[in-house]
Amino acid sequence: MKISEAESIVMEVLWRQHPLAAEEVVAALAEAQQWQEATIKTLLNRLLKKGAIVAEKEGRRYLYTPVLRREDWVLEESQGLLERLFGGRVAPLVAHFSQHRKLSRKDVAELRKLLEELDP
Amino acid sequence: MKISEAESIVMEVLWRQHPLAAEEVVAALAEAQQWQEATIKTLLNRLLKKGAIVAEKEGRRYLYTPVLRREDWVLEESQGLLERLFGGRVAPLVAHFSQHRKLSRKDVAELRKLLEELDP
DNA sequence: CTTCATCGTTTACGCTCGTAATCAGTTGGG
């Protein structure tokens, strides 16, 4: 399931909370994005057509619910990047971030803990 | 510097070895990609236009050399993904891969070492 | 000098995307 950048922004709203009417999605994105209402309607429709979300009638409007799970999408995306940029290996990716000082103290702590709990 | 998926594949060839003539890039991609020579020529030209590579005349042909550094590109790409999918935090990203069994034994070993050397 | 092969450049074309306006159906208010 391939969704575009703009579409993913709409999905994030629905992942956080669903089902939502178009109006509510528009409201949720009002500050963050400077999109016209029509734009968001289009994106919802494309997501429908792709099968990433479903719509159920509720009175006069529709309520949208994600079908594509965020977890799955994140896996696809991050796996793709890992493959393309780091030969599919996680360690080089982390090393990369480390070299560019993108590892916060909190990250380091969490990573240490994660590794401890792993494969004891 | 935004380069497309297909363009990045051409860049990978040039990052591995440069300068290269178009012919050599074509040869390098012959097995991996089922692209026509014309396609690769187009991609090289788009990369030129974007300033991601430069060309210097060598006899009748041109030799291409990357200007955009792989390191920088990788940073941009991976940072973007980290931001969009994991709130900019590295630990959750690794946790994600861990949960999906994408951490090889080698990864774990390397990560342990990396963390040891870090902030002792 | 003329011709053919060889490169790089230009043009092409259908698709997706970002962005949005317009259309059409339905429903609540008068």
Place this chain on the structure above:
DNA sequence: CCCAACTGATTACGAGCGTAAACGATGAAG
């Protein structure tokens, strides 16, 4: 019962992309 307003659907349109063929310049060979 009819019209205005709301809401989803359709249509639009330019840019970038993937993919590639056609064109044009130029050097090599006869």
